Amino acid sequence: MKTSFNKNQISLGSIYGIPLTFDFSWFLILFFLTWILAASYFPSEYKGWEKVYYWSIGAVTSILFFVSVLLHEVGHAVVAKKYNHNVKKIKLFIFGGISEITEEPKNPKEELFISAAGPAVTFLLAIIFYGLAYLSKGNIYLYALFHYLGLINLILGIFNILPGFPLDGGRILRALIWQKKKDFNKATQTAAGIGRVFGFIVIAFGFWEAMAGYFIDGIWMSFIGWFLESAAFSQIQTGKISKYFEGHIVEDAMSKSYGLVPADTTIAEFIQNDILIKHRRAFIVEEQGKNIGLLTIHDIKKVPQEKWEQTYVTDVMKPLSEIKIVDINHPLEEALKEMNRDGVNQMPVTEDGKIVGMLSRESILSFLTTLNK
Numbered sequence: 001m002k003t004s005f006n007k008n009q010i011s012l013g014s015i016y017g018i019p020l021t022f023d024f025s026w027f028l029i030l031f032f033l034t035w036i037l038a039a040s041y042f043p044s045e046y047k048g049w050e051k052v053y054y055w056s057i058g059a060v061t062s063i064l065f066f067v068s069v070l071l072h073e074v075g076h077a078v079v080a081k082k083y084n085h086n087v088k089k090i091k092l093f094i095f096g097g098i099s100e101i102t103e104e105p106k107n108p109k110e111e112l113f114i115s116a117a118g119p120a121v122t123f124l125l126a127i128i129f130y131g132l133a134y135l136s137k138g139n140i141y142l143y144a145l146f147h148y149l150g151l152i153n154l155i156l157g158i159f160n161i162l163p164g165f166p167l168d169g170g171r172i173l174r175a176l177i178w179q180k181k182k183d184f185n186k187a188t189q190t191a192a193g194i195g196r197v198f199g200f201i202v203i204a205f206g207f208w209e210a211m212a213g214y215f216i217d218g219i220w221m222s223f224i225g226w227f228l229e230s231a232a233f234s235q236i237q238t239g240k241i242s243k244y245f246e247g248h249i250v251e252d253a254m255s256k257s258y259g260l261v262p263a264d265t266t267i268a269e270f271i272q273n274d275i276l277i278k279h280r281r282a283f284i285v286e287e288q289g290k291n292i293g294l295l296t297i298h299d300i301k302k303v304p305q306e307k308w309e310q311t312y313v314t315d316v317m318k319p320l321s322e323i324k325i326v327d328i329n330h331p332l333e334e335a336l337k338e339m340n341r342d343g344v345n346q347m348p349v350t351e352d353g354k355i356v357g358m359l360s361r362e363s364i365l366s367f368l369t370t371l372n373k
Helices: 024-045 051-082 108-135 140-160 168-181 184-211 215-244 267-278 297-301 332-342 361-371
Strands: 003-005 009-015 018-023 087-093 096-101 259-262 282-287 290-296 346-351 354-360
Touching: 009 051, 018 024, 018 051, 024 051, 024 087, 024 140, 051 087, 051 096, 051 108, 051 140, 108 140, 108 168, 168 184, 184 215, 259 267, 267 297, 282 354, 290 297, 290 346, 332 346, 332 361, 354 361
Parallel strands: 018 087, 259 282
Antiparallel strands: 003 009, 009 018, 087 096, 282 290, 346 354
């Protein structure tokens, strides 16, 4: 398994072809959970152990709990791939895990099965761990480990199926509303509205716990409630923004001005004559009057500075045959979804097979700004 690091996360290979990453915040909650188990839960439930056992069992339990969270997300991802959805990555972070599926489900059935897959895995794990606990009654340490994992997976499964969008239960609710109303946007708005209410309830419950003397548990519960409410509110805002796209095509938001770079340009010349002067992020590479590729700042970053003089733009560009190109009359909302799905920040725009502009996230944002004036 290949491990790599960047500013915010650690990459640990892939599962079923899906990249697996750990946000650095995950290590904070891993330590916090281990501390709670070793210093509070296990000592209160199983008295008389030596400290080394409390901390050892606490650490192993915490790791296996997050393996459970990972398997929950794998359940979502595998079913999503079955329906030919692109799963960008599975990420573990301070609130647990998330499968980054880059496009919305195509119909209520897909939404239902993708959403239900995670809780199904979690409930299955609860059954397995409870079974292992039953078989381990002769060993108190293994029993404590498996019993807690059975309990926490059961609680996690129940919590996830509560109808609070963006929890799995909220997505299942959206699928059911979508099936009945035949309108994805209305189903999303309804489910997200219920999700906001659910988030506020969790926040209130957290404050009640804190006032009752369970300060740490209460603050953490309120924090989770705030996260859920914020996510639901964000979904509502996204739905409102999508309404602005109705009736608009790519031509409305694209930039007709784009950079052209001759194929025989070195990286050093490109940076000196184009990047530092024109302040664009993407350029079309041209050879003998023909467009042959797309060059971005991200491509340039891959080349060590000492090789700029010897490297040509054609060495690092993406050939047009390998990148996403959008027609000038393509619906704008669909184009943005494709950009999100493919993880790109800009797409060349064509008309009758000829490049006539560039659609970027910046140009879309500028277009939305003009609509609000």
